[in-house]
Amino acid sequence: MTASPLTKKDFSMFSGPSPDDHPRLTDSYFLRSKAVVEAHGDIEVTYAIFMRRPVLSAPTLALRWLEDMMAHRGAKIDIDLRHPEGSWVGAGQAICYITGSLAHLVDLETIFLQRIGAASVAAYNAQAMCESLPKVEFLAMDARHCAGTDMAELMAYGASVGSKIAAKSHGAVGFIGSSTDHTAPFFGGARGRGTMPHALVGYAGSTVEAARLYRKTFPDEKLTVLIDYFGAEISDGLAVAEEFADMAKAGQLSMRIDTHGGRYCEGLDVQESYAVLDRHKPQAIRAYRTDHELKHLIGTGVSAAATWHLREQLDKHGFEAVRIVCSSGFGPEKCRVFALADAPADLIGTGSFLPDKWSETYATADIVAYGGVGRVKKGREFLIP
Numbered sequence: 472m473t474a475s476p477l478t479k480k481d482f483s484m485f486s487g488p489s490p491d492d493h494p495r496l497t498d499s500y501f502l503r504s505k506a507v508v509e510a511h512g513d514i515e516v517t518y519a520i521f522m523r524r525p526v527l528s529a530p531t532l533a534l535r536w537l538e539d540m541m542a543h544r545g546a547k548i549d550i551d552l553r554h555p556e557g558s559w560v561g562a563g564q565a566i567c568y569i570t571g572s573l574a575h576l577v578d579l580e581t582i583f584l585q586r587i588g589a590a591s592v593a594a595y596n597a598q599a600m601c602e603s604l605p606k607v608e609f610l611a612m613d614a615r616h617c618a619g620t621d622m623a624e625l626m627a628y629g630a631s632v633g634s635k636i637a638a639k640s641h642g643a644v645g646f647i648g649s650s651t652d653h654t655a656p657f658f659g660g661a662r663g664r665g666t667m668p669h670a671l672v673g674y675a676g677s678t679v680e681a682a683r684l685y686r687k688t689f690p691d692e693k694l695t696v697l698i699d700y701f702g703a704e705i706s707d708g709l710a711v712a713e714e715f716a717d718m719a720k721a722g723q724l725s726m727r728i729d730t731h732g733g734r735y736c737e738g739l740d741v742q743e744s745y746a747v748l749d750r751h752k753p754q755a756i757r758a759y760r761t762d763h764e765l766k767h768l769i770g771t772g773v774s775a776a777a778t779w780h781l782r783e784q785l786d787k788h789g790f791e792a793v794r795i796v797c798s799s800g801f802g803p804e805k806c807r808v809f810a811l812a813d814a815p816a817d818l819i820g821t822g823s824f825l826p827d828k829w830s831e832t833y834a835t836a837d838i839v840a841y842g843g844v845g846r847v848k849k850g851r852e853f854l855i856p
Contacts, residue, residue, distance in 0.1 A: 486532045486535065486536055486586070486621075486624060487532070487536035487539075487582055487586060487621075488582055490540065490543050490544075493540070493578075493579075493582065494578070496581070496582060497578050497579070497580075497581040497582060498580075498581045501577050501578040501579075501580055501581060502578050504577045504578070505574055505577050505578045508573050508574045508577065509574050513572050513573060513574040514572075514573050514841055514842050515570065515571065515572060515573070515841075515842055515843070516570070516571070516572075516573045516576065516838045516840060516841055516842075517568055517569065517570040517838065517839055517840040517856075518568065518569045518570075518576065518580075518836045518837065518838055518839070519565040519568055519836070519837050519838075519839045519847075519851075519854040519855075519856075520565060520566050520567050520568075520569065520583075520584075520587065520834060520835070520836050521560075521563055521564060521565045521566060521834070521835055521837075521854065522560070522562065522563075522566070522588060522591065522833070522834050522835070523562055523563065523831075523833070523835070524562050524592075524831050525559065525560065525561055525562055525595065526559075526560050526588075526591035526592055526594070526595045527557060527558070527559060527560070527591060527594035527595040527598055527629075527632060527633055527636065528554040528555065528556055528557060528558045528559075528560050528566050528591060528594075528632075529556060529557075529587070529590040529591040529593070529594040529628065529629050529632045529633075530552065530556060530566055530567060530587050530591070531556055531628070531632075532586050532587075532590060532624070532625060532628055533583050533584075533586035533587035533590075534550060534552075534567070536582065536583065536586055537550075537569070537579060537583050538550075540579055541571065541575060541576075541579075544575050546571060546572050546575040547571060547572070548569065548570070548571040548576075549569070549570040549571065550567055550568075550569055550570075551567060551568040551569075551570070551856075552566075552567045553565055553566065553567055553568065554566050554567070556632060557594070557632055557633075557635060557636040557639075560591070563853065563854075565854055565856070566587070566591075566834075568839075568856060570840075573838075573841075580836050583836065584833075584834040584835070584836060586625060587834045588832040588833055588834030589622070589625055589626070589629070589826055589829075589832040590625045590626070590628055590629035590632070591629065591832075591834070592629070592826040592831060592832045593625070593626045593628075593629025593630055593633070593824050593825060593826060594629040594630070594632040594633040594636075595633065596629075596633065596802065596803050596823075596824040596825075596826070596827075597609075597629060597630040597631075597632070597633030597634055597637075597645075597646065597824040598632075598633035598634070598636050598637045599633075599803040599806070599807075600633075600801070600802070600803050600806040600819075600821070600824060601633065601634050601637035601638070601641070601643040601644075601645040601646070602637045602640065602641045602643055603803070603806040603807045603809070603810040604643075604806050604809060604810050604816070604819070605637070605641045605642055605643035605644065606643075606644060607644065607816055607817065607818065607819055608644050608645075608646075608647045608817065608818040608819070609630075609634065609644075609645060609646040609647065609818070609819050609820075609821060610646065610647065610648055610649065610650065610664055610665070610818060610819070610820045610821070611626075611627050611630045611631075611646055611648070611649035611650065611654065611658070611821070611822070611824075612649075612650045612665070612798065612820045612821060612822045613626045613627060613630070613649075613650075613821075613822035613824070613825055614627075614649070614650055614651050614654070614822070615822070616822040616825055617822075617825070620653065623651070623653070623654060624653065624654060626822075626824070626825055627649050627651075627654035627657050627658075628654070628657050629824070630646050630649075630657075630824050631646060631657040631658055633645075633824070634646040634658075646658055647664075647818075648660045648663070648664040649663060649664070650663050650664060650665045650820075651663040665695075665820075666685060666692075666694065666695040666696070666697075666727075667681060667685055667695075667696070667697050668697070669697060669700050669729075671684075671685070671697075672697055672700040672701075673700060677701075677707075678696065678697070678698055678700060678701060678703070678707035678710070678711060679707070679710050679711055679714050681696065681697075682694060682696045682711050682714065682715065683714070686715070693718075693723045693724070693725070694715060694718055694723065694724050694725070695724075695725040695726075695727050695794075695796055696708075696711050696724070696725070696726060696727065697727045697729060698711065698726050698727065698728060699728050699729050699730045699731070699736075702734065702737060703737050704726075704728055704730060704736050704737045704777075704781060705736075705737045705738050705780070705781065705784050706737060708726045708781060708784070708785065708793075709784065709785070709788055709790070711724070711726070712724065712726075712785065712788070712790045712793055719790050719792060719793050720792055721792065722792040722793075722794065724792075724793050724794070725793065725794040725795065725796050725817070725818070726781065726785070726793060726794070726795055726796065727795075727796035727797070727798065727820070728773050728777060728778070728781060728795070728796070728797055728798075728799075729773065729797075729798045729799050730771070730772050730773050730777060730799065731771075731772060732770075732771050732772035732799070732800070733771060733772075734771055734772075735771050735777070736773075736774075736777035736780060736781070738780060738784075739776060739777060739780055741769065743776075743780075744768075744769035744770075744774065744776035744777075744780075745769055745776075747776045747779050747780050747783065748768065748769060748775065748776050748779065748812060750779075750783075751779045751783075751812075751813075752775075752779070752811075752812045752813050755768060755775065755811050755812040755813070756768060756769070758811055759808070759811075763804060764804065764807075764808050764811075767804070767805045767808035767809070768808055768811075768812060772799055772800070773797050773798065773799040773800070775808060775809055775811075775812035775814040776812075778795060778797055778809070778814040778815055778816055779812070779814060779815060781795055782795060782815040794817040794818065795815060795816050795817050795818075796816070796817065796818045796819070796820060797809075797814075797816040797818075797819050797820070798819065798820035798821065800823055801819050801820075801821040801823050802821070802823035802824065802827065803824075805823070806819070837851050837854055839851075839854050839855045839856070840855070
């Protein structure tokens with residue numbers, strides 16, 4: 472690829488550090504290697520990019536940044552993408568091979584690897600979650616769990632990749648948006664989604680009053696009300712539904728449960744949680760495999776039993792059209808358990824597609840050819856194409 476150099480201003484439309492910012496953010500040994508190569512003679516090399524665990528290929532943001540940097544330097548680059556975006560990649564398999572000038576590529580490795588590894592694991596997790604619950608909508612609420620905007624951008628992008636693959640392979644609804652304007656375009660939107668945090672309910676003094684204030688401020692929007700602040704998910708949920716009965720009947724009202732993991736949803740304990748599941752999905756309680764899965768079924772917080780309990784009470788009082796939004800710790804495992812229990816969640820707000828074990832996100836780049844001759848460090852010969 473060849474292109475005319477870009478100015479720093481041009482980089483505002485792209486992800487990642489600008490040419491001016493990049494040097495202070497990369498590993499110093501790459502900068503020293505660049506100086507050595509520039510002083511003693513450049514050579515064409517081929518890099519193999521791989522990971523040590525299975526992932527879903529999510530290379531676009533990394534490759535876009537690399538192409539932009541090489542274009543800025545007026546250098547050619549050839550990218551052999553062996554696993555296109557959204558495809559499954561096994562541990563040790565090369566996602567792509569990158570060929571170009573060592574002097575121009577060697578100092579770009581640090582940022583490039585930052586931008587490919589974590590996004591690919593997030594994509595893998597998001598796909599698993601969406602495929603477990605194909606009829607459920609997901610909202611990416613990862614931003615406040617991220618270490619800055621760059622990470623939030625990569626995580627939301629990864630979720631969008633996994634969601635698209637789940638939609639294609641399983642007909643999943645998947646992720647319908649994110650909680651910030653910045654990452655909304657990854658999901659086809661322009662604005663972040665969401666209504667109220669616990670702070671707004673505390674400010675209002677009651678769950679119903681929080682709903683009233685929100686409705687007065689945003690009269691043309693559908694309403695999602697957080698109902699666990701006072702530990703009265705059922706009482707407050709029903710009170711809100713009665714207050715906004717017309718919206719409830721029209722399917723424009725949702726109840727969001729985000730119950731703290733230190734207590735049960737109103738009206739539940741261990742015995743009643745078992746009873747709720749036994750009424751609606753008795754086989755679920757006989758299919759769990761670990762203590763974590765059992766907690767997701769009948770434990771404290773937002774369990775499958777709590778979701779069924781809320782649905783049962785809403786329907787009992789004539790609010791069958793009111794939707795249920797669940798949040799709190801929804802990763803691949805919890806989504807599998809909710810699928811096992813056929814829990815009646817309509818939308819799940821989650822940031823738990825973020826990699827659980829950060830060491831699994833480490834991507835690696837090894838040079839596998841110098842001047843067209845295959846050469847790689849001992850033990851990595853499998854990477855030579």
